[in-house]
Amino acid sequence: MTVKRKPYILLCIIAVLAALLGIPRLFSMDYYLHIFVMSEIYAVLALSLSLLVGFTGQVSMGHAAFYGMGAYASAILSLRLGLSFWVTFWMAGLLVGTVAYLIGRLVLRLRGHVLAITTAFFCVLVTVVMNNWIPVTNGPMGITGVPSPSPFSLFGVHAVIETRAQYYYLGLLFVACVVYFLWRIESSRIGDAMIAVRENEELAKSIGIDTMKSKVLAFTISGALAGLAGAFYAHYIHFISPVTFTINESINILVMVIFGGMSTLFGPILGAVCLTILPEFLRMAGELRLVIYGIALIVFIIWMPMGIWGTIQRILLPKGPEKTQG
Amino acid sequence: MTTIFFQQILNGVIQGCIYALIALGLSLVFGILEIANFAHGEFYMIGAFMALFSITFLGVPFFIAMIIAMIGMAFVATVIERVVFRPIVGKPLINSMLLSFGLSTALANLALYFFKADPRKITSGLASYRFSFLGLYITGERIAILVLSVFLVLLLAWFIQYTRTGKAMRAVAQDRTAAQLAGINIRRIYSVTFAISGALAAAAGTMVGAMFFVNPEMGFTVVLKSFVIVTLGGFGKIKGVIFAAILIGLVESLGGGFISYAYKDAYPFLLLILLFILKPEGLAGGK
Amino acid sequence: MFLKVDNLTAHYGRVKALDNVSMEAPKGSIVSLIGANGAGKSSFMMCLSGVLRPTSGTIEFDGQRIESAWPEQIVSLGLSQCPEGRRVWPKMTVLENLEMGAFSVREPRVVGERLERAFSLFPILKERQWQLAGSLSGGEQQMLAIARALMAGPKLLMLDEPSLGLAPIIVEKVMEVIKDIRAAGTTVILVEQNAFMALSIADHAYVLETGKVVLSGKASELLQNDDVRKSYLGI
Numbered sequence: 001m002t003v004k005r006k007p008y009i010l011l012c013i014i015a016v017l018a019a020l021l022g023i024p025r026l027f028s029m030d031y032y033l034h035i036f037v038m039s040e041i042y043a044v045l046a047l048s049l050s051l052l053v054g055f056t057g058q059v060s061m062g063h064a065a066f067y068g069m070g071a072y073a074s075a076i077l078s079l080r081l082g083l084s085f086w087v088t089f090w091m092a093g094l095l096v097g098t099v100a101y102l103i104g105r106l107v108l109r110l111r112g113h114v115l116a117i118t119t120a121f122f123c124v125l126v127t128v129v130m131n132n133w134i135p136v137t138n139g140p141m142g143i144t145g146v147p148s149p150s151p152f153s154l155f156g157v158h159a160v161i162e163t164r165a166q167y168y169y170l171g172l173l174f175v176a177c178v179v180y181f182l183w184r185i186e187s188s189r190i191g192d193a194m195i196a197v198r199e200n201e202e203l204a205k206s207i208g209i210d211t212m213k214s215k216v217l218a219f220t221i222s223g224a225l226a227g228l229a230g231a232f233y234a235h236y237i238h239f240i241s242p243v244t245f246t247i248n249e250s251i252n253i254l255v256m257v258i259f260g261g262m263s264t265l266f267g268p269i270l271g272a273v274c275l276t277i278l279p280e281f282l283r284m285a286g287e288l289r290l291v292i293y294g295i296a297l298i299v300f301i302i303w304m305p306m307g308i309w310g311t312i313q314r315i316l317l318p319k320g321p322e323k324t325q326g
Numbered sequence: 327m328t329t330i331f332f333q334q335i336l337n338g339v340i341q342g343c344i345y346a347l348i349a350l351g352l353s354l355v356f357g358i359l360e361i362a363n364f365a366h367g368e369f370y371m372i373g374a375f376m377a378l379f380s381i382t383f384l385g386v387p388f389f390i391a392m393i394i395a396m397i398g399m400a401f402v403a404t405v406i407e408r409v410v411f412r413p414i415v416g417k418p419l420i421n422s423m424l425l426s427f428g429l430s431t432a433l434a435n436l437a438l439y440f441f442k443a444d445p446r447k448i449t450s451g452l453a454s455y456r457f458s459f460l461g462l463y464i465t466g467e468r469i470a471i472l473v474l475s476v477f478l479v480l481l482l483a484w485f486i487q488y489t490r491t492g493k494a495m496r497a498v499a500q501d502r503t504a505a506q507l508a509g510i511n512i513r514r515i516y517s518v519t520f521a522i523s524g525a526l527a528a529a530a531g532t533m534v535g536a537m538f539f540v541n542p543e544m545g546f547t548v549v550l551k552s553f554v555i556v557t558l559g560g561f562g563k564i565k566g567v568i569f570a571a572i573l574i575g576l577v578e579s580l581g582g583g584f585i586s587y588a589y590k591d592a593y594p595f596l597l598l599i600l601l602f603i604l605k606p607e608g609l610a611g612g613k
Numbered sequence: 614m615f616l617k618v619d620n621l622t623a624h625y626g627r628v629k630a631l632d633n634v635s636m637e638a639p640k641g642s643i644v645s646l647i648g649a650n651g652a653g654k655s656s657f658m659m660c661l662s663g664v665l666r667p668t669s670g671t672i673e674f675d676g677q678r679i680e681s682a683w684p685e686q687i688v689s690l691g692l693s694q695c696p697e698g699r700r701v702w703p704k705m706t707v708l709e710n711l712e713m714g715a716f717s718v719r720e721p722r723v724v725g726e727r728l729e730r731a732f733s734l735f736p737i738l739k740e741r742q743w744q745l746a747g748s749l750s751g752g753e754q755q756m757l758a759i760a761r762a763l764m765a766g767p768k769l770l771m772l773d774e775p776s777l778g779l780a781p782i783i784v785e786k787v788m789e790v791i792k793d794i795r796a797a798g799t800t801v802i803l804v805e806q807n808a809f810m811a812l813s814i815a816d817h818a819y820v821l822e823t824g825k826v827v828l829s830g831k832a833s834e835l836l837q838n839d840d841v842r843k844s845y846l847g848i
Contacts, residue, residue: 059420106599113362113419117553121595124550128592247550251427258424287439294432301425302413490716497702497713504700506664509688509717509765 020172024165033164037236039276040171041229044178046256046268048225051182053254054262055191056218057198058108061250062119063226065126068245070096070227071234072130072137075146078235085149085235092231093224100223104216111201123247130242142241146234167236174232175269178225183265185221194218198263255297329461334583335576340468342575343475346568347530348548349555350482351523357499357562358519359415364426365406366527366552367545368433373399373528374535374544375441378448388450392474392532396525403524404517412516430545437542445539448532471533478529482522483564491518499562547591554594558601573597614673615640615800616661616769621670621680623660630656631667632824638769638817643791643801645811645832647845648821654804655697657821658773661802662694663687675768688717693767697774697804699758703747707738710746710757714764723766731760734790752783759790769800776807788814808845812836820845 023036049063074092077083083091107118130137137143149161149170161170185191193214196204205211234240252275260271282289352366373395380391410429414421455466486492497505498515506512534544551574559570574594582590616638623631631653638644646654659665661672663684672680679687701710711731715724732739735756741749746757755775762770772791776784784807791814795801805811812818812832820828820841828835835841 113423114557116420116423117557118598120550121554121598124547125592125595125599248431251424255424258420288435290435291432291439294428294430294435297428298410298425298432301421301428302410490712493705493709493713494716496705500702500704501700503664504696504702505713506684507662507688507694507696507700508714508761509685509693510713511683511685513683 024168028165030164033168035277035280037164037167037171039273040168040175041233041236042253042256042272042276043175043269044229044232045226045253046260046272047175047178047182047265048222048229049253050257050262050264050268051185051194051225052218052222053257054264054268055186055198056194056215057201058215058218059112059116060119060219060222061116061247061254062103062123062126063222063253064245064247064249065123066096066100066223066226067230067233067249067253068126068130068240068242069099070230071240071245072143072230073227074231075143075234075240076136078147079143079145085147085231086152089228089231089235093228096227096230097220097224100227101216101220104219104223105212108212108215108219120247120250123250127242127246130245137242140242142239142243143234144239146238146240148238149235171232174228179265179269186265190214190217259300330583331580332460333462334579336462336464337583338576338579339572340472340475340575341579342572343472343479344530344533345551345555345575346479346571347475347526347533349552349559349567349571350479350564351526352549352552353556353559353562353564353567354495354519355523356556358495359411359516360419361411361415361422362419362426362553363411363523364423364549365429365433365545366426366523367547367549368430368437369399369403369524369527369545370531370534370548371437371540371542371545372402372433372531373524374448374531374540375437376528377532378446378535378540381448388448388452388470388532388536391448392529395528395532399524399528400521401524403520407517407520411520412513415516430549434542434545441542443541443543445541446535447539448535450536453536467536471537474529475533478526479568482526485522486564491515495519551591551594554598558598614638615675616802617671617673618661619671619673621657621660621667621672623656623665623667625656625665630665630824631660633670634821634824634826636819636826636829638800638802640800641795641798642816643795643803643814645815645818646802646804646821647806647808647811647818647841649845650806651823652821653824654821655773656824658694658696658771658802658804661687661692661771685717688765688767691766691768692771693762693765693769694771695758695762695773695775697777699751699754701746701749701754701757701761703745705746706743707746707749707757708742710761711738711742711764714761715766717765724764727764727766731763734763734793735760751778752780752786755779755783755787756790759787763794767799769802770794771802771804773804774806775803776805776810784810808841812841 024033027033027036045063045067049060052058052060070092073095074085074088077088077091078085103122107115107122110118131140133139151158151160153159161167193204193209196207196209197211197214201211256271256275257268258271259275260269261267279289279293282292348366348370351369352363355361355363355366376395376398377391380386380394381388386394406429410425411422414425450467450470452466452470457464457466457469486495494505494510495515495518497508497510498512502512505515531540531544555570555574556567558573559566559568574597577593577597578590581593614637618634618636621631621634622629634653634657636644646657648654656665660667660680663679663682663686667680670680671678674687674690674692677690679690679692702713705713711728712724715727718724718727737753738757738760741753746754749757759772759775775787779787788810791801791803803811803815812835815832818829818832818835819826820835828838828841
């Protein structure tokens with residue numbers, strides 16, 4: 001990057017930041033703000049999945065299971081034990097992270113399509129439990145009345161999280177923290193190991209990298225973050241039911257990651273935002289909405305399998321000299 | 327207690343044979359085109375609807391309806407292969423997974439839009455014949471379904487083993503490039519494979535539509551179970567898939583009968599996870 | 614000219630595998646292609662067989678342009694390849710492998726004749742005809758692969774590295790077979806890493822390096838060529 005471009009980049013960043021902070025002013029309608037908050041939740045889900053899929057190269061179709069477990073955990077803990085969101089949020093993350101760790105140790109010996117299908121099964125299993133373990137989860141009827149985050153005092157200012165705009169800012173903070181967290185991981189030695197596993201697992205093992213440890217770590221972190229997103233979701237919508245956390249949702253999130261670009265930091269965010277906002281336009285189509293979604297997915301896979309961000313990167317990055325086969 | 331046990335075994339075997347029809351088609355597509363087809367459940371569903379409409383609008387008997395459904399679905403599957411799947415043959419598996427998921431969503435919701443969610447039944451006219459032997463009950467319908475599914479599975483096995491096209495299919499599955507070099511038109515083999523998978527799924531759909539019911543969302547759980555079966559039996563291995571299918575049928579039947587009916591759909595998945603714990607190196611020789 | 618290739622260029626993704634390769638093969642001759650690993654020899658064969666579509670250039674075989682033809686069309690026209698690494702179908706019997714080799718042939722009588730000829734050329738195959746191809750030794754698999762390619766009744770047979778991994782005594786046998794095939798009227802294109810074998814049996818030869826033809830001429834002359842001797846014959 002030449003010196004000339006630095007201030008330009010900085011300006012772009014400031015502009016984006018200003019835009020992000022100003023969104024509740026520009027789009028004050030509840031409906032629009034809701035879409036933005038959901039985009040934030042999906043951004044976290046997509047980012048966490050991309051750590052596993054894009055960075056470490058392990059295909060998982062079970063992400064919605066962790067999302068759902070986090071939602072249920074936080075909801076149940078806050079309702080049954082009367083704890084505040086600020087506590088149950090972290091408890092949910094810890095709980096789901098532990099489950100993810102255990103499942104990961106079990107399942108990550110598998111590779112490729114077998115892993116994908118097994119994680120898909122796991123997701124279905126969790127859905128079945130959610131639907132049938134009535135005493136705990138209330139079955140298909142779901143859990144209502146999940147409380148908002150309780151008011152708190154920060155620097156002497158009394159703050160409440162009630163309006164959508166307030167949730168939006170909280171969500172923004174959430175996404176920012178996740179981005180920072182993932183950025184630190186991905187540029188560390190842990191991240192290097194994960195990339196090595198993605199590129200060539202056998203080779204990585206022969207160099208001495210504990211590939212299982214890297215994979216399990218990625219799986220645990222991505223699962224825990226999904227659990228946190230679930231907790232946020234539960235206390236935002238105030239109602240959860242099994243129908244939100246099916247394998248369809250897992251695949252939605254996977255599509256966001258692939259659409260936006262798998263192994264970058266901003267690709268998943270781009271994918272999450274696009275694929276949360278665009279379907280809203282499709283609401284006009286009514287019942288055929290999902291049909292259009294399906295067809296769009298087909299067309300997309302055939303035409304642009306590298307993802308939007310990946311395709312953009314390919315265009316922006318200069319091509320190397322044409323190699324002749326060595 | 328023992329009669330219930332054997333009754334569930336009988337039911338499980340019949341269910342397993344139907345699963346075998348569905349899973350075999352999926353396994354063939356995977357072995358020959360190296361594509362995971364999540365929309366396979368919709369082939370099953372569309373086939374069931376074709377049979378249903380053949381009976382209600384054309385007034386044909388059950389067996390003719392099934393044949394119409396098989397031929398119809400074979401044709402539709404061929405078109406789908408040409409238009410949707412051909413462009414991504416050879417690409418990484420995740421492409422076909424997502425693409426077929428999109429196809430599955432589109433087809434299932436299209437069916438939902440046109441046919442609405444209410445379950446319907448295929449009347450075979452054979453359900454009223456009841457037989458009992460050794461204290462076990464079975465209807466004429468189930469006997470017919472058992473015989474038909476066994477017949478179709480054997481027909482498929484014979485086809486793959488002894489016919490020219492069947493051998494070509496095996497050749498493509500074992501080494502695609504060598505098959506091309508030998509003058510085998512692999513594009514036609516792809517079409518035939520999809521056609522067969524569609525036909526078998528349609529047959530299974532018709533059978534289930536008669537035994538239980540037909541509705542636009544019936545494809546979803548079935549396709550996941552089929553993936554369990556194919557994973558257990560080994561991708562592309564016919565005998566393995568058949569055994570796995572019957573095993574899953576039995577697990578479902580016995581589990582549903584003796585443990586809990588509500589969790590019936592979960593047992594195959596539990597079994598798979600259990601097996602992975604006990605045999606971590608993978609199963610049945612893999613691909 | 615039985616086979617005429619003009620300025621053939623081919624890519625694998627962004628990597629250029631062949632760079633303006635031109636070559637000719639007169640009818641009834643044996644033409645060899647030699648070069649190091651990755652020089653483009655197999656890519657060339659795959660282009661000729663229609664498995665790899667060239668980016669540009671033309672291929673004319675027996676008066677017909679085939680560079681955009683489907684593989685099975687090319688086999689029907691009389692151009693057959695015995696690929697690198699044998700690539701027999703391991704879970705099919707020797708007999709089934711041979712039958713599939715004749716997939717492009719419509720008349721069962723002709724298939725039967727060619728089968729007999731294959732068995733007389735390679736008696737070991739007749740002996741093992743019911744065995745699974747995967748259980749054969751390397752040399753036997755090579756014979757099977759050659760026989761399979763011959764089942765299509767080709768006017769031009771291409772062989773990609775038939776000597777790879779074979780004991781010298783088997784390599785001798787393979788060379789004899791190739792000479793017999795040519796004697797029967799089939800044109801042969803032979804790709805080999807074993808340059809000595811390739812040059813001693815061929816009429817004409819081409820040397821490929823990183824996708825380009827760097828040397829060509831009569832095989833006997835190339836055998837005497839200093840550069841060739843240094844780089845490929847280890848002299």
